[in-house]
Amino acid sequence: xxxxxxxxxxxxxxxxxxxxxxxxxxxxxxxxxxxxxxxxxxxxxxxxxxxxxxxxxxxxxxxxxxxxxxxxxxxxxxxxxxxxxxxxxxxxxxxxxxxxxxxxxxxxxxxxxxxxxxxxxxxxxxxxxxxxxxxxxxxxxxxxxxxxxxxxxxxxxxxxxxxxxxxxxxxxxxxxxxxxxxxxxxxxxxxxxxxxxxxxxxxxxxxxxxxxxxxxxxxxxxxxxxxxxxxxxxxxxxxxxxxxxxxxxxxxxxxxxxxxxxxxxxxxxxxxxxxxxxxxxxxxxxxxxxxxxxxxxxxxxxxxxxxxxxxxxxxxxxxxxxxxxxxxxxxxxxxxxxxx
Amino acid sequence: xxxxxxxxxxxxxxxxxxxxxxxxxxxxxxxxxxxxxxxxxxxxxxxxxxxxxxxxxxxxxxxxxxxxxxxxxxxxxxxxxxxxxxxxxxxxxxxxxxxxxxxxxxxxxxxxxxxxxxxxxxxxxxxxxxxxxxxxxxxxxxxxxxxxxxxxxxxxxxxxxxxxxxxxxxxxxxxxxxxxxxxxxxxxxxxxxxxxxxxxxxxxxxxxxxxxxxxxxxxxxxxxxxxxxxxxxxxxxxxxxxxxxxxxxxxxxxxxxxxxxxxxxxxxxxxxxxxxxxxxxxxxxxxxxxxxxxxxxxxxxxxxxxxxxxxxxxxxxxxxxxxxxxxxxxxxxxxxxxxx
Numbered sequence: 001x002x003x004x005x006x007x008x009x010x011x012x013x014x015x016x017x018x019x020x021x022x023x024x025x026x027x028x029x030x031x032x033x034x035x036x037x038x039x040x041x042x043x044x045x046x047x048x049x050x051x052x053x054x055x056x057x058x059x060x061x062x063x064x065x066x067x068x069x070x071x072x073x074x075x076x077x078x079x080x081x082x083x084x085x086x087x088x089x090x091x092x093x094x095x096x097x098x099x100x101x102x103x104x105x106x107x108x109x110x111x112x113x114x115x116x117x118x119x120x121x122x123x124x125x126x127x128x129x130x131x132x133x134x135x136x137x138x139x140x141x142x143x144x145x146x147x148x149x150x151x152x153x154x155x156x157x158x159x160x161x162x163x164x165x166x167x168x169x170x171x172x173x174x175x176x177x178x179x180x181x182x183x184x185x186x187x188x189x190x191x192x193x194x195x196x197x198x199x200x201x202x203x204x205x206x207x208x209x210x211x212x213x214x215x216x217x218x219x220x221x222x223x224x225x226x227x228x229x230x231x232x233x234x235x236x237x238x239x240x241x242x243x244x245x246x247x248x249x250x251x252x253x254x255x256x257x258x259x260x261x262x263x264x265x266x267x268x269x270x271x272x273x274x275x276x277x278x279x280x281x282x283x284x285x286x287x288x289x290x291x292x293x294x295x296x297x298x299x300x301x302x303x304x305x306x307x308x309x310x311x312x313x314x315x316x317x318x319x320x321x322x323x324x325x326x327x328x329x330x331x332x333x334x335x336x337x338x339x340x
Numbered sequence: 341x342x343x344x345x346x347x348x349x350x351x352x353x354x355x356x357x358x359x360x361x362x363x364x365x366x367x368x369x370x371x372x373x374x375x376x377x378x379x380x381x382x383x384x385x386x387x388x389x390x391x392x393x394x395x396x397x398x399x400x401x402x403x404x405x406x407x408x409x410x411x412x413x414x415x416x417x418x419x420x421x422x423x424x425x426x427x428x429x430x431x432x433x434x435x436x437x438x439x440x441x442x443x444x445x446x447x448x449x450x451x452x453x454x455x456x457x458x459x460x461x462x463x464x465x466x467x468x469x470x471x472x473x474x475x476x477x478x479x480x481x482x483x484x485x486x487x488x489x490x491x492x493x494x495x496x497x498x499x500x501x502x503x504x505x506x507x508x509x510x511x512x513x514x515x516x517x518x519x520x521x522x523x524x525x526x527x528x529x530x531x532x533x534x535x536x537x538x539x540x541x542x543x544x545x546x547x548x549x550x551x552x553x554x555x556x557x558x559x560x561x562x563x564x565x566x567x568x569x570x571x572x573x574x575x576x577x578x579x580x581x582x583x584x585x586x587x588x589x590x591x592x593x594x595x596x597x598x599x600x601x602x603x604x605x606x607x608x609x610x611x612x613x614x615x616x617x618x619x620x621x622x623x624x625x626x627x628x629x630x631x632x633x634x635x636x637x638x639x640x641x642x643x644x645x646x647x648x649x650x651x652x653x654x655x656x657x658x659x660x661x662x663x664x665x666x667x668x669x670x671x672x673x674x675x676x677x678x679x680x
Contacts, residue, residue, distance in 0.1 A: 013469050017450040021457065021464050025429045027485075028463040037432055037465035039483060041381040048388065050466060050481045052434040056473035089365045092377055094392040094479065110357040117361065123368040124361050125377035126390060129353050133396035134474030139434065141390045141481045143379060145367075 033246070034153050035083040035230060036142070044145045047088075049080035055098070055135030063179045063194070066105045068207040069138075070112025071119075076233070077142035078120055079211040079286050083231040084153070086146030087216065090125035091117065094139040096132030120213055149225070156227035157247035157291040163310040164300065166215050166287045168259040169236055170275055173282025174267040175199070175206030181271070201263040209286040218303045219290075229290040235281040238333040239289045240319050247291075250317030253310035253331070256324050280321070281334040373586070374493050375423040375570060376482070384485045389420035395438070395475030403519045403534070406445045408547040409478075410452025411459075416573070417482035418460055419551040419626050423571040424493070426486030427556065430465035431457065434479040436472030460553055489565070496567035497587035497631040503650040504640065506555050506627045508599040509576055510615055513622025514607040515539070515546030521611070541603040549626040558643045559630075569630040575621040578673040579629045580659050587631075590657030593650035593671070596664050620661070621674040 018032045029045060030038035036049035053076065055061060059069055070093075078088035093113055097106065117124055125143070178199055186192035196203060212231070219226065228247055230239045236258075240251050258279050268275035291312060292300060300306070310322075320328040358372045369385060370378035376389035393416065395401060399409055410433075418428035433453055437446065457464055465483070518539055526532035536543060552571070559566065568587055570579045576598075580591050598619050608615035631652060632640060640646070650662075660668040 013446070014467070017447060018464060021454055023463050024457070024461050025463050027429055028465055031463060031465045032432075032467060034466075037430060037483075039430060039465065041386065043382060046381065046386060046483075048430070048432060048466065048481065048483055050390070050432045050434050050479060051468060052436050052470060052477060052479045054436045054470065054472050054474065054477055057436065057471055089367055090377060090379060090388070092372075092388060092390045092481075094390050096392050096394045096397065096477075106353070107357060114361055117364070121364050123363050123365050123371060124358060125368055125371045125379070126374075126388065127354070127372060128391060130392060130394065131397055132394050134394065134477075137392060137394055137436075137474075137477050139390060139392045139479035139481075141388065141432075141479075143377075143386075143388055 035080040047081050047084050047086045047144045050141045051076050053138040066108035067112035070109040071116040073140045074116035075211045077140035079231040081142050081144035082212050082216050085150050086144040088122045088142050088144035090123050090143040092126035092141045094127045095129050096137035098132045152226045152229040154243050154246035157249050157312045159314050160294050161291045161312040164290050164306050168261045170278030170282045171202045171205035171261050171264045172284035173278040174264045175202035212288040222299050222302045226290040232285045232287045235283040237280040237331040244319045248315045250313035251319040254322050257309040259307045375420040387421050387424050387426045387484045390481045391416050393478040406448035407452035410449040411456040413480045414456035415551045417480035419571040421482050421484035422552050422556050425490050426484040428462045428484035430463050430483040432466035432481045434467045435469050436477035438472045492566045492569040494583050494586035497589050497652045499654050500634050501631045501652040504630050504646050508601045510618030510622045511542045511545035511601050511604045512624035513618040514604050515542035552628040562639050562642045566630040572625045572627045575623040577620040577671040584659045588655045590653035591659040594662050597649040599647045
């Protein structure tokens with residue numbers, strides 16, 4: 001990747017190339033720079049999000065079952081709709097099929113798409129197929145809606161708000177490390193038998209993640225509208241920095257509050273890796289990072305499966321991880337994945 | 341490409357893999373199998389269409405200027421919205437950037453995206469970027485709306501309806517043949533100087549096609565709602581067969597009515613190619629094929645830039661090209677582009 005592009009990073013690039021676009025339609029409520037595009041559809045807002053998943057960058061067919069991949073593609077798409085506090089309703093999936101794929105593999109892929117559609121109550125509403133000279137290429141577009149009083153951008157976090165996260169972090173990354181280890185160990189072996197016993201949790205987190213439908217329901221039931229929200233696809237640090245930039249604020253996250261599963265710790269120990277780095281920069285968790293006013297603290301106790309990990313600070317204070325002995329370590333985005 | 345997939349073809353594959361999906365949301369009006377997904381948004385229908393454009397399959401960076409490619413990507417996306425008789429309003433563009441691309445090229449690409457957005461009055465409302473190991477990959481999603489009484493599927497064509505087409509056919513294909521000829525001739529030449537003088541029309545049709553916004557406006561002004569419509573991306577024959585299949589009808593198209601530009605004839609002669617084959621199977625024209633009741637014939641005279649090329653026949657009669665001496669030649673879809 002060319003240095004100029006790398007130095008801008010994914011989101012710097014989007015900003016750089018779209019800053020001189022002007023909005024022409026009154027229905028375009030919010031353009032590039034959040035989890036989904038926001039379109040005024042009258043009574044509600046319509047949300048549209050698009051993701052591109054490319055073989056060799058976002059998935060490795062050496063160890064990714066096709067059904068899991070189909071499931072994950074839908075989850076990746078609708079996760080962006082949940083991240084706007086919305087409800088996904090449709091997805092379209094387009095594929096570029098390389099010559100090495102056969103029909104049963106494509107059928108398995110779509111079986112996974114269907115399973116995820118059924119799980120999350122969304123409809124496959126379109127998509128096209130073409131051939132590809134360069135690996136399996138997948139484009140997913142998710143469509144959903146959200147009440148105008150409930151929409152949650154990245155930009156509303158206020159000083160003293162609480163920083164919350166669903167589930168646990170870093171497990172998907174440790175699953176990926178395990179898969180990569182077995183791939184390296186078994187390269188060239190005929191009839192390879194990877195050692196996956198006892199690792200099912202972290203493998204599932206990597207290969208078949210789930211979207212946070214339950215959180216959105218629970219927030220609605222408890223009358224909580226977050227001030228900011230984002231799904232954790234690139235890692236907690238990167239997402240926290242997005243919220244700080246969009247909201248014009250700082251953040252303090254407490255190391256000892258980070259939710260990390262014991263399976264993640266175990267794999268990290270086995271691989272001599274740092275589970276905190278996995279949690280901060282690992283990515284692919286598809287958990288939700290959301291910000292809630294301090295006054296909602298009582299109500300938050302009714303929302304299960306979440307952790308309070310820190311609070312929002314004023315602009316100019318930066319985003320930092322606070323260690324148990326009070327040391328502050330600036331959060332850093334890991335940059336573009338697989339950059340050269 | 342695996343034989344099973346090739347034998348199904350693009351649309352057979354979509355049908356094969358999506359036939360067992362059930363619709364779960366009442367807002368999902370129409371799923372896969374038309375130009376765009378149709379979503380009930382209250383007063384109007386919302387249209388969402390997605391296309392995947394891959395280097396080496398859909399474009400060749402050897403001779404495609406980045407600004408033209410950006411422009412074409414938007415046209416490809418919104419053309420599907422027009423094909424439902426709708427009005428496009430937003431696009432999202434996601435890109436996978438290969439290592440060989442540099443920032444000025446990406447900027448040029450987005451300059452083309454912006455030019456098309458301004459030309460057609462649509463907003464760039466989102467998109468993401470990632471790296472790509474395998475060539476420049478582009479996903480475009482177009483969003484638009486259409487009145488519930490105006491939506492036009494592929495499936496409404498009736499016996500004796502008139503078959504109409506905008507503009508002319510085959511020019512984009514002849515432009516592609518010229519570009520490929522110069523690429524072959526100049527392979528390995530330092531400082532190549534392709535001979536493009538006098539060919540600007542067919543080159544523009546290939547590299548920077550336009551979408552049929554004017555047709556949709558003109559149909560509305562004249563109170564014409566087609567019974568079926570599709571944009572011509574894969575060639576007239578393929579699109580006519582789609583309409584016949586979806587509508588349960590046959591079709592007769594008259595060879596001497598096919599609109600073919602003199603530049604297309606000239607290039608075909610130079611290359612010893614058949615301009616009729618280019619018109620029927622060339623693709624990339626982004627003209628519109630639309631079907632109108634016979635009773636609208638008078639009104640059609642107010643719509644400029646269109647030709648009546650045939651009529652719809654009853655089911656079971658097949659789709660055929662009729663030569664001036666009355667011979668009927670069955671229309672055939674060219675199959676999957678670039679299949680192995």
